[in-house]
Every structure is written in structure tokens, then in C-alpha cells.
Amino acid sequence: MLEMKRGEVCVSEGKFVAYYRVSTGRQGRSGLGLEAQVKTVRDELDGGQWMIVGSFTEIETGTNKRVRPELAKALAFCRVMGAKLIVANVSRLTRDPDFMSTLVAAEVEVVFCDLPNTDGPVGKFMLRQMLSVAELEAGMIAERTRKALAAAKARGVKLGGDRGNLSADNAKGRAASIKIRQDQAARRRSDLGPILAEIRTAGATTLWAVARELNARGVPASRGGRWSSAQVLRVEKLTTVR
Incomplete structure (x- = not known):
């Protein structure tokens, strides 16, 4: 359910797409829980120049919790508008690992109203780690590998492999870069x-x-x-x- 609020500028900075979620059809119809989420979002953004360019409300039932079309629409709209996704409560998105991987893959900045504000690359890193257990594990593996290589080097082990195939490696890198841009x-x-x-x-x-x-x-x-x-x-x- 897209509610365009074109030109609705209030007194954080930038464009935001609000994502709300209620757990049952009855709550969705009555507005129970939804009004509190809307107020939380507006309270979080108060004190700056910002614009809500769209809002999406997901009404979930006990049988469709893995199907969230409004989240997909909200993320797509964020990418189109160059906006951030704002959610009232972090628990509404991070209870399900599928949600985590969806948000990480979406390449959309997400703001949770109940988390401390973090800016720049550090904030993005923290959010991605929180949302994706897989990425956290990958980071831990990389750290263990780095320490193991440092210990091996200290023991006199010669590190590094054959560097004679750089042209092929560069070609693979260029192909991968082109594929990313095409995607x-x-x-x-x-x-x-x-x-x-x-x-x-x-x-x-x-x-x-x-x-x-x-x-x-x-x-x-x-x-x-x-x-x-x-x-x-x-x-x-x-x-x-x-």
C-alpha cells in the first residue's frame, strides 16, 4: 500500500521511505500498532530537514510471514528515489534470517528508530553485520586467516603464490566489474x-x-x-x- 506524500517536508536530512508492519489482518484494519509506528518514525526524524517520499504497510498473517511484497516494493522505491528505508523497531525486521539477507542484498541504507544513530561507513558496517549472521561469520573467518598467515610468516613460511597469471586475473576482475554494473x-x-x-x-x-x-x-x-x-x-x- 503506497501512500505518496509528495512534497511533505517537515522539521535528520534527506529522503526516507517508511516501512510499517502489523501482524494480523485485524490489526491492519483497526490501526492497532500502526499509529505507534508512524509516531515513532516521525519522532525519530524530528529536528532536521527531511521528506517522506513514500510509505508501505505490510499486513501479515500467520501463514504469509515469509511473503512480504510491501518490503520488496519499499526497497525498490528506495533505490529509485535514492532514499533511506526507515523502520520503527529493529525487531520487526531482524527476527527472520531471510529478512537479514534481503536487506543486505538490497543495497539500501536502513534506519531503525530504536537503535543509536551511527553515521558514515562505520554505521553501515555495523548495520550489515547486525542484519547478516553470514557476513559476521565471514568477517571472523577472515580475521582468523589473517592471524594464521601472520603467525606462519613469523615462523619463516614464505607466503604468496604464483604471480605469473596477472593478465588472466585482471580480465576476470574486469568481467566481474562489468557484471556488477549490468546487474x-x-x-x-x-x-x-x-x-x-x-x-x-x-x-x-x-x-x-x-x-x-x-x-x-x-x-x-x-x-x-x-x-x-x-x-x-x-x-x-x-x-x-x-
């Missing part, structure tokens, strides 16, 4: 697809009309800045919105 571009097109379809369905018949609506919604173009007809055409050629 990121494909995911962005996938994220934009529902928004473009919605704009077309609402009556935008020209590329310029679509670009104008994207700009009005504050959706940044692929390299930032404003949308043009040519940019819309390139994206629509690679999506299935038509």
Missing part, C-alpha cells in the same frame, strides 16, 4: 517498471509526459538530475511497461 542497471529498470506502468496507466501518452511526471515525483534519473524524453525511451525499451 545494477537491470535491477534499476526492474524497480522503475511499476512506476512507469502506473504513469502510463494514468494517461501519460508521450515520452515527455512520462519524463515530466517522473520529475514531478522527484524520481532521479540514472545519473541524477532530471529526466528527458530520450532517457525515458531508453528505459522503456528495456522494460515491459508497454
